[in-house]
Amino acid sequence: MKQLITYLLTNRTFLVLLFFINLFGTIYGYIWYEPQLSVTEPIFLLFVPDSPTASLFFTIFLGFYIFGKNVPYIEALAIITLLKYGVWAVVMNGLTLLEYGSLPWTGYMLVFSHGAMAVQGLLYAPFYKIKMKHIVVAAIWTLHNDVIDYVFGQMPVYPAIVEYMDEIGYFTFWLSIACILCTYLLTVKRNSRV
Numbered sequence: 554m555k556q557l558i559t560y561l562l563t564n565r566t567f568l569v570l571l572f573f574i575n576l577f578g579t580i581y582g583y584i585w586y587e588p589q590l591s592v593t594e595p596i597f598l599l600f601v602p603d604s605p606t607a608s609l610f611f612t613i614f615l616g617f618y619i620f621g622k623n624v625p626y627i628e629a630l631a632i633i634t635l636l637k638y639g640v641w642a643v644v645m646n647g648l649t650l651l652e653y654g655s656l657p658w659t660g661y662m663l664v665f666s667h668g669a670m671a672v673q674g675l676l677y678a679p680f681y682k683i684k685m686k687h688i689v690v691a692a693i694w695t696l697h698n699d700v701i702d703y704v705f706g707q708m709p710v711y712p713a714i715v716e717y718m719d720e721i722g723y724f725t726f727w728l729s730i731a732c733i734l735c736t737y738l739l740t741v742k743r744n745s746r747v
Contacts (some may be wrong), residue, residue, distance in 0.1 A: 562676060568619045573675070575612040578666065579605045589710060600701040601710065604642060607634035608670060614677070623682040629691035629736065630676045631715045632681065637695065637732040639671025641725060675739070681742040692733045699726050 561567055582605025583590075593601050610631035617624045646660045656664075702708035703722030714721065 558676075559679075562680070565619065567703050568615060572612060572615040572619065575673075579612055581605075581607045582608060586709075591662055597701060597705065597707045599667060600698050601709075603634070603698065603702075604638045604667060604670065607638045607674075608644050609633065611670075611719065614681075618677075618680065623680075625682045625684060625687040626690055629683045629687035629740075630680040630694060632678060632683075632736050633688075633691045633695050633729075633732045633741070635670045635674030636735060637725075637728055639667045639669075639674070640732075641728060642667035643671075644724070645709075645714065645721070648717075652713045678736075678739040678743075681740050683736070685737075685741050688733065688737055688741065691736070692729075693731050695733065696726075699729055700705060 583602055586602040590601055610627050613627050614624060614631050643664050646656060646664050649660060650656045
């Protein structure tokens with residue numbers, strides 16, 4: 554089974570298909586953020602569209618990987634942010650469901666697509682060439698983004714749970730730490746045992 558999964562994940566046709574799925578998902582994600590980006594100060598623009606930027610990192614990784622090249626800084630950014638924002642969106646939509654008792658179809662689409670983001674980032678962990686220095690840079694980016702979101706108020710807008718921003722900010726910080734640690738365990742630590 555492991556050989557079959559490895560074959561599929563490294564199959565050129567599958568990689569090209571996954572590249573285009575992520576590319577179009579990234580473009581759609583930036584379009585999704587357009588209303589918020591249109592009222593965002595220019596200094597914060599880079600840090601507002603969290604999920605599409607995560608999938609952009611993964612798309613860049615795939616583009617290089619298709620041609621047999623690794624980009625470890627991008628790989629570290631991809632796995633940490635895909636896992637973080639994938640889990641984050643699933644949890645936030647779950648909280649919205651609890652608050653309202655229902656979700657629009659777009660909420661379920663976000664749960665599925667962001668859950669898939671997290672899974673694909675993890676599935677490719679054995680193929681990343683990440684070292685500790687790459688994780689440090691990605692960790693700084695990720696935690697800096699949390700500060701921009703929750704200190705400067707640039708987080709994604711979820712009207713149903715806006716009154717819980719302090720708690721969500723606290724959860725997000727620890728989610729970032731967990732994703733950084735998970736990345737370390739799946740890459741640097743794992744490779745040191747091989």
